[in-house]
Amino acid sequence: MAQLARVGARRAVQLPLLDGFVWLVRVAALLAVVWGSYRSLTSGRLTPGQWRDLVVIGLSQGAVYALIALGYTMVYGVLRFINFAHGEVFMTGTMAAFFVADALSRTGLWTDQVWIPLLAMLGVAVLTSTLVAVLLERVAYRPLRGKPRLIPFITAIGASFFLQYAFAGLFGVDVKNFPPVALFEGKLDFFGFRFLKTQLLVIGSALLMMGFLYAFVEKTKTGKAIRAVAEDQEIARLMGIDVDRTIALVFAIGGAMAGAAGFLWSQHFGQVSFRTGFLPGIKAFTAAVLGGIGNIPGAMIGGVVLGLVESVSPSLILIGLGIPAAHQLKDVVAFLALVLVLIFRPMGILGERLAEERA
Amino acid sequence: MRKPWSFTVALLGALALVAAACAEEEAPPTSPGAQPGATPTFGPLGGVVIGPGEPIKIAVFEAISGDVASLGTDQVRGVEIAIDDLGGQLLGHPLEIAGPFDDLCNAEGGTTGAQRIVADETIVAVVGTSCSGAAVPAMEILSEAGYSMVSGSNTSPILTSAGGEEGVAHKPGYFRTAHNDEIQGRAAATFAFQELGVRKAATINDGDPYTQGLTAGFEAPFKEMGGEIVVSTAISKGDTDMRPVLTEIAAAGAELIFFPIFQPEADFIVKQAKEIEGLENTALMGADGLLSDTFIEPIPEVHDTPPGPNGTERGMYFSGPASPDTPGYREFVEKYRQKYGEDPIQAFHAHAYDAFMLIVEAIKKVAVDVQGTLYIDRQALRDAIGQTSGHQGLTGTLTCDQFGDCADPKIQIFQATPDRKTLPEVKENVLFEYEPQA
Numbered sequence: 001m002a003q004l005a006r007v008g009a010r011r012a013v014q015l016p017l018l019d020g021f022v023w024l025v026r027v028a029a030l031l032a033v034v035w036g037s038y039r040s041l042t043s044g045r046l047t048p049g050q051w052r053d054l055v056v057i058g059l060s061q062g063a064v065y066a067l068i069a070l071g072y073t074m075v076y077g078v079l080r081f082i083n084f085a086h087g088e089v090f091m092t093g094t095m096a097a098f099f100v101a102d103a104l105s106r107t108g109l110w111t112d113q114v115w116i117p118l119l120a121m122l123g124v125a126v127l128t129s130t131l132v133a134v135l136l137e138r139v140a141y142r143p144l145r146g147k148p149r150l151i152p153f154i155t156a157i158g159a160s161f162f163l164q165y166a167f168a169g170l171f172g173v174d175v176k177n178f179p180p181v182a183l184f185e186g187k188l189d190f191f192g193f194r195f196l197k198t199q200l201l202v203i204g205s206a207l208l209m210m211g212f213l214y215a216f217v218e219k220t221k222t223g224k225a226i227r228a229v230a231e232d233q234e235i236a237r238l239m240g241i242d243v244d245r246t247i248a249l250v251f252a253i254g255g256a257m258a259g260a261a262g263f264l265w266s267q268h269f270g271q272v273s274f275r276t277g278f279l280p281g282i283k284a285f286t287a288a289v290l291g292g293i294g295n296i297p298g299a300m301i302g303g304v305v306l307g308l309v310e311s312v313s314p315s316l317i318l319i320g321l322g323i324p325a326a327h328q329l330k331d332v333v334a335f336l337a338l339v340l341v342l343i344f345r346p347m348g349i350l351g352e353r354l355a356e357e358r359a
Numbered sequence: 360m361r362k363p364w365s366f367t368v369a370l371l372g373a374l375a376l377v378a379a380a381c382a383e384e385e386a387p388p389t390s391p392g393a394q395p396g397a398t399p400t401f402g403p404l405g406g407v408v409i410g411p412g413e414p415i416k417i418a419v420f421e422a423i424s425g426d427v428a429s430l431g432t433d434q435v436r437g438v439e440i441a442i443d444d445l446g447g448q449l450l451g452h453p454l455e456i457a458g459p460f461d462d463l464c465n466a467e468g469g470t471t472g473a474q475r476i477v478a479d480e481t482i483v484a485v486v487g488t489s490c491s492g493a494a495v496p497a498m499e500i501l502s503e504a505g506y507s508m509v510s511g512s513n514t515s516p517i518l519t520s521a522g523g524e525e526g527v528a529h530k531p532g533y534f535r536t537a538h539n540d541e542i543q544g545r546a547a548a549t550f551a552f553q554e555l556g557v558r559k560a561a562t563i564n565d566g567d568p569y570t571q572g573l574t575a576g577f578e579a580p581f582k583e584m585g586g587e588i589v590v591s592t593a594i595s596k597g598d599t600d601m602r603p604v605l606t607e608i609a610a611a612g613a614e615l616i617f618f619p620i621f622q623p624e625a626d627f628i629v630k631q632a633k634e635i636e637g638l639e640n641t642a643l644m645g646a647d648g649l650l651s652d653t654f655i656e657p658i659p660e661v662h663d664t665p666p667g668p669n670g671t672e673r674g675m676y677f678s679g680p681a682s683p684d685t686p687g688y689r690e691f692v693e694k695y696r697q698k699y700g701e702d703p704i705q706a707f708h709a710h711a712y713d714a715f716m717l718i719v720e721a722i723k724k725v726a727v728d729v730q731g732t733l734y735i736d737r738q739a740l741r742d743a744i745g746q747t748s749g750h751q752g753l754t755g756t757l758t759c760d761q762f763g764d765c766a767d768p769k770i771q772i773f774q775a776t777p778d779r780k781t782l783p784e785v786k787e788n789v790l791f792e793y794e795p796q797a
Contacts, residue, residue: 279599
């Protein structure tokens with residue numbers, strides 16, 4: 001009894017201290033954001049049109065992050081495990097799209113009927129990424145199912161390196177440039193927002209695919225099976241759901257989304273190398289955690305938020321606070337945003353939905 | 360009471376070890392064949408004893424793997440040709456390359472390689488590194504251990520001197536035959552201000568000492584001449600979306616962007632600049648890090664960037680060292696072709712050749728021969744390289760200043776245009792030449 005009281009007493013002292021510190025960080029962060037934004041917006045350094053440009057840039061970058069983040073979040077949802085090789089799954093799709101583009105750019109199709117090569121690129125990218133994701137699951141993760149979580153995690157890092165350097169060895173370390181698509185050159189105006197055609201393509205197709213995915217998981221029978229496996233594998237098995245197949249399907253869907261992201265990447269950035277998957281992979285993982293890992297709408301929102309933070313905040317907040325060479329700190333800001341969101345909302349923006357349901 | 364006792368024993372033991380280590384260092388160099396009285400004693404940095412018939416080992420420490428492998432391999436070849444020219448012999452001893460050690464073109468490679476070099480006490484001196492970023496940590500280790508290093512391609516001002524003051528990373532024992540980027544930065548700024556008529560410029564570096572040295576070397580003279588640096592910013596390696604930073608530069612009204620960075624980040628700047636409103640008349644300029652066939656040839660945007668205010672043709676500008684034009688250099692290129700079956704693959708092979716020759720000349724001056732055994736004092740070697748004056752090298756007449764800059768630099772500005780799309784064509788299209796007044 002006396003011991004309990006003592007523990008209680010210590011808690012009572014510690015908690016306010018810790019809470020106080022967290023509050024202090026929250027207030028400091030809010031002040032920095034408000035003060036920096038106020039200084040930037042009143043300085044008139046950028047025109048309103050340029051601020052809107054930054055928003056569009058952030059949205060399109062965020063759409064790519066969101067598509068990749070879906071793969072992380074869905075796998076986490078069913079297996080409680082971070083597939084760190086997912087960035088490489090994205091890279092394999094982009095690389096495959098390059099080889100299609102490279103071959104077809106020398107034919108008349110590229111100038112006359114550019115939709116056909118573009119569709120071929122998309123198809124091959126999606127197929128390649130799906131195949132790689134499913135193979136990964138079969139070869140690297142399924143044999144380790146039921147083992148402590150750390151083991152498949154380390155395997156994932158190994159698989160990531162394997163894929164990177166296998167591609168470096170097979171296709172060379174040089175940076176590959178996609179041939180330009182005349183169709184996507186130029187700009188369009190919507191409600192005062194200037195979109196490059198590639199940005200419209202990226203944002204539009206990402207929205208479309210995420211809409212389909214959401215409908216698939218929420219409305220179809222297979223989607224229901226995925227949700228059941230996510231909730232409890234054992235019970236799902238007892239209900240007659242083929243758990244192995246469902247998990248493979250989740251990897252396939254994540255891979256397909258990454259492949260589509262790879263195609264959009266090729267139109268948005270025009271380049272690929274064996275390292276292309278690394279940073280976007282980490283950013284997409286950040287986006288998944290930001291939105292609430294295991295939560296599909298969370299990944300979408302997390303991706304868009306991260307893209308916006310990256311593009312707008314160096315100009316808006318950092319330069320406003322007088323920090324030199326602010327754009328170098330883009331990545332720092334992105335990860336800082338993650339820390340801040342987790343301080344304000346430890347479960348991510350939308351919350352780790354599955355965990356909440358379990359609790 | 361047992362604890363203090365064991366502690367005392369441990370302390371005594373440790374002291375004994377330290378004493379033994381000190382005693383070893385103080386012992387004079389000995390050699391089996393030498394007369395006891397005739398043995399030279401070494402200065403505070405120690406020295407190397409090379410017995411009869413043993414090789415003189417000089418480490419080669421270059422970037423020989425990854426994206427920048429051609430930069431290092433080219434220099435290793437320069438050193439190999441230098442050894443051939445000497446007949447593989449120096450003062451009756453065979454000349455031998457230790458390594459080549461890989462500097463990986465980054466700080467980690469610089470540290471690891473330097474540690475491996477100092478672990479071998481028979482290495483007399485070092486030719487390297489390829490990259491400034493590797494040289495900074497490498498010299499911390501090599502200078503401390505008494506070694507001298509001569510680089511054929513480091514160009515960052517911090518390694519020697521910036522604005523006439525000692526650079527923050529300058530260490531005794533560091534020398535180079537490549538130009539200081541202050542000179543390249545000044546050349547680029549002079550061209551931009553005087554020839555192109557640019558009054559507002561922006562700079563972008565990537566945090567690497569090489570790129571920072573160049574942007575700083577551009578900004579100071581540009582401001583001196585009366586220009587304005589409207590944005591001085593940085594991106595980080597691995598960035599792909601340059602649109603935000605370019606929007607910021609467009610808002611500031613820059614007429615020229617100087618971005619002496621590497622691939623692939625530079626690719627994204629060139630590709631995305633044309634999408635940004637407000638950059639329609641902004642010229643782009645890179646440095647020698649981008650004078651590469653993988654940048655100039657496959658990216659169509661490089662040949663079609665806006666000309667500066669007084670520019671006539673479209674296309675991107677580049678600053679870089681002029682190819683040497685000594686008679687020795689032409690012979691060298693012939694030997695290079697015969698030995699390796701291709702033209703020189705990068706810009707600094709002759710600088711590495713000269714770096715090696717500076718070390719050889721210094722060894723000739725300071726080595727003491729006692730009955731076939733060579734004694735080379737590290738401090739004396741360091742001093743002798745530093746006193747190099749009027750050395751006729753392949754890259755010109757080399758004289759070392761007090762901070763280790765030994766180059767005879769000449770910088771040129773090149774332009775890629777819609778008609779000149781390959782590296783050799785671009786390097787022939789010289790718009791401007793700059794040589795610092797002696």
